[in-house]
Amino acid sequence: MPFEWVLALRFLREGRMQTALIIAGTTVGVAVIIFITALMNSLQASLAERTLSTQSHITVRAPDEAPLPVLDRQRAAVASHVEPRVQRLRSIDQWQRVFRELPSIPHVVAVSAIATGSGFAYRGNASKSIALIGVEPERYSRIVKIEDKIRTGAYRIGPGEAMIGIDLARDLGAAVGDRIRILSSEGRDDVFRITATFDLGVRDLNRRWVIMPLRSAQTLLDLPGGVTHIDLTVDDIFAAEAVAQQITARTGLTAESWMAVNSQLMAAFKNQTMTTRTVRLFLVLIVALGIASVLVVSVVQKQREIGILRAIGASPGRIKKVFLIQGGIVGSAGAAMGSGLATLMVWGASYALRQDDGSALITGQIEFSYYLAASAVAVLTGLLAAVAPARQAARMDPVEAIRYG
Amino acid sequence: MASRILELEGVRKSYNVGTPIEVEVLHGIDLALAAGEFAALIGPSGSGKSTLLHLIGLLERPTAGRILIAGKEVDHLDEAAMTELRGRTLGFVFQFHHLLPEFTALENVMMPTLIERGRYDGAMRARAQWLLGRVGLGDALAKKPAALSGGMQQRVAIARALAVNPPMVLADEPTGNLDSHTADEIFGLMREINREVGTAFLIVTHDARLAGRCDRRIELMDGSIWA
Ligand SMILES: Nc1ncnc2c1ncn2[C@@H]1O[C@H](COP(=O)(O)OP(=O)(O)OP(=O)(O)O)[C@@H](O)[C@H]1O
Ligand SMILES: [Mg+2]
Numbered sequence: 001m002p003f004e005w006v007l008a009l010r011f012l013r014e015g016r017m018q019t020a021l022i023i024a025g026t027t028v029g030v031a032v033i034i035f036i037t038a039l040m041n042s043l044q045a046s047l048a049e050r051t052l053s054t055q056s057h058i059t060v061r062a063p064d065e066a067p068l069p070v071l072d073r074q075r076a077a078v079a080s081h082v083e084p085r086v087q088r089l090r091s092i093d094q095w096q097r098v099f100r101e102l103p104s105i106p107h108v109v110a111v112s113a114i115a116t117g118s119g120f121a122y123r124g125n126a127s128k129s130i131a132l133i134g135v136e137p138e139r140y141s142r143i144v145k146i147e148d149k150i151r152t153g154a155y156r157i158g159p160g161e162a163m164i165g166i167d168l169a170r171d172l173g174a175a176v177g178d179r180i181r182i183l184s185s186e187g188r189d190d191v192f193r194i195t196a197t198f199d200l201g202v203r204d205l206n207r208r209w210v211i212m213p214l215r216s217a218q219t220l221l222d223l224p225g226g227v228t229h230i231d232l233t234v235d236d237i238f239a240a241e242a243v244a245q246q247i248t249a250r251t252g253l254t255a256e257s258w259m260a261v262n263s264q265l266m267a268a269f270k271n272q273t274m275t276t277r278t279v280r281l282f283l284v285l286i287v288a289l290g291i292a293s294v295l296v297v298s299v300v301q302k303q304r305e306i307g308i309l310r311a312i313g314a315s316p317g318r319i320k321k322v323f324l325i326q327g328g329i330v331g332s333a334g335a336a337m338g339s340g341l342a343t344l345m346v347w348g349a350s351y352a353l354r355q356d357d358g359s360a361l362i363t364g365q366i367e368f369s370y371y372l373a374a375s376a377v378a379v380l381t382g383l384l385a386a387v388a389p390a391r392q393a394a395r396m397d398p399v400e401a402i403r404y405g
Numbered sequence: 406m407a408s409r410i411l412e413l414e415g416v417r418k419s420y421n422v423g424t425p426i427e428v429e430v431l432h433g434i435d436l437a438l439a440a441g442e443f444a445a446l447i448g449p450s451g452s453g454k455s456t457l458l459h460l461i462g463l464l465e466r467p468t469a470g471r472i473l474i475a476g477k478e479v480d481h482l483d484e485a486a487m488t489e490l491r492g493r494t495l496g497f498v499f500q501f502h503h504l505l506p507e508f509t510a511l512e513n514v515m516m517p518t519l520i521e522r523g524r525y526d527g528a529m530r531a532r533a534q535w536l537l538g539r540v541g542l543g544d545a546l547a548k549k550p551a552a553l554s555g556g557m558q559q560r561v562a563i564a565r566a567l568a569v570n571p572p573m574v575l576a577d578e579p580t581g582n583l584d585s586h587t588a589d590e591i592f593g594l595m596r597e598i599n600r601e602v603g604t605a606f607l608i609v610t611h612d613a614r615l616a617g618r619c620d621r622r623i624e625l626m627d628g629s630i631w632a
Binding site for chain 1: 455459462464465484485488489491492493497499503504505506507508516517519520521523524525565569
């Protein structure tokens with residue numbers, strides 16, 4: 001072992017109480033940094049997951065129709081008021097081409113074409129306003145996991161079949177196996193047999209959604225072969241907005257990410273992230289000050305020994321290294337033990353913190369990258385905190401130490 | 406006279422240079438020490454003995470004059486080169502607080518060699534063991550300084566000063582803290598080593614009796630060499 005390490009380790013070992021306390025402090029700092037990061041990310045992920053259980057990550061649709069000026073530009077001043085155009089139900093132009101292209105965009109893992117519009121459902125005397133959702137069931141299940149939300153019946157829609165929300169089923173007094181008549185806003189109608197009822201956890205959706213085969217919806221909505229939306233799933237939910245922007249740039253279509261749709265939630269996330277970041281910064285600062293103060297005291301205590309070491313041939317640079325290494329060791333020990341403690345804390349929290357429905361609020365897992373990042377920060381903090389004390393040690397005049405030591 | 410291990414020419418040392426409390430402690434010292442010489446540096450308190458020893462020991466720089474160690478001019482050496490030369494050619498024994506309390510006697514004796522070579526090796530351990538045996542501490546290798554008496558600590562310090570087999574050892578009142586019997590023993594030990602190995606010694610002492618047993622007495626008075 002090199003001379004500098006021999007000394008650093010021995011100084012730490014012999015400074016028992018100081019060393020134990022500062023490593024304990026660093027350990028707690030590292031553990032709390034990992035813990036709050038894991039807690040926040042876990043909370044955000046579970047909130048996002050809840051939100052996304054009924055929404056696609058990204059929805060692509062035709063751009064809004066802009067009002068076309070009737071007059072030519074030169075005389076446009078004549079028009080004092082331009083009304084926005086009424087948005088018709090219409091298909092995405094050449095949607096098959098876009099549909100084939102989308103999976104090649106990074107992060108996109110699933111695409112599903114959808115034809116949707118509004119209408120009415122009738123059964124007996126009852127009539128309810130509904131949203132027609134025409135999907136290809138295998139593809140759609142990779143966008144919104146309706147299978148997991150089926151209350152009665154089975155996730156299956158063949159021609160002439162539909163699945164409806166539980167509140168709509170109650171309003172219509174209909175059950176699996178019953179038939180309902182659907183009238184679209186385009187004035188076409190057809191009869192569907194109910195194969196399943198589902199509960200999306202959102203009253204409004206449960207009251208309005210009717211999921212049917214894509215072809216049936218196309219016919220009802222008078223969109224032969226057309227689709228109104230393409231829904232996408234991405235592998236990193238927080239990359240959704242960037243992917244959406246890329247899609248818009250590439251296709252000219254309107255692409256909306258769940259992040260844009262849920263801007264309030266995203267704002268809350270942002271504040272949470274900022275808060276966590278601030279707390280982390282202060283923790284790092286406190287740890288750094290702790291390490292620095294212990295090392296400064298140690299340098300003063302070791303003044304005489306530093307003088308002797310200088311007299312017997314140790315250069316100021318090597319003395320400096322001895323104290324830098326001590327900072328690094330404290331940081332590393334804190335990183336290792338803090339990682340262990342954080343694992344315990346997160347594991348404990350995964351049992352202690354429960355949601356209303358009794359499920360765990362956070363997972364007991366910590367991403368490996370948090371350990372790495374926190375450990376790197378701890379070691380770096382230890383080294384940086386040691387810079388000032390190490391300089392002080394290197395500057396120490398050996399004669400002063402020997403004369404007055 | 407044999408080759409010179411040490412030469413000083415017109416060495417001056419002032420403190421607080423450029424301030425109203427500037428004071429010249431050494432006023433033009435000319436001094437030479439032969440290889441293997443055993444010399445006492447005596448003089449009243451405050452006469453500048455320690456200061457002179459620190460200059461020779463390359464722990465401080467003179468304000469003026471030249472210092473040659475083993476024929477090598479040291480004035481224009483940088484800090485690193487001075488440190489290196491110090492580690493290789495000079496051993497130190499101080500009056501108190503001279504051992505590293507965190508390390509055992511054996512580790513203390515190996516320390517100069519560890520610094521020089523960078524890491525422990527078998528040869529330095531063997532030599533340190535031999536040296537401790539030579540100073541009569543063969544069975545105290547694993548003891549920390551706090552567990553040793555003053556005389557034993559000074560023996561460890563002597564062994565450490567000899568670790569890299571330097572041509573010269575500088576000792577500042579090495580027996581100043583010891584009872585006269587122990588002081589005699591320590592002094593005798595240095596004398597023996599001087600005779601056996603040929604290491605030159607420059608020993609600051611207040612003890613006229615011990616000074617009388619040296620080959621040569623250098624007397625410092627108010628910053629000048631008297632005799
Ligand atoms: N850093 C300093 N600044 C100012 N004056 C100093 C400094 N170091 C030493 N002196 C002065 O230099 C003079 C010589 O001191 P030195 O320690 O060399 O004497 P000494 O002969 O070793 O004395 P003693 O026998 O008491 O050890 C003293 O007057 C002392 O006060
Ligand atoms: Mg003195």
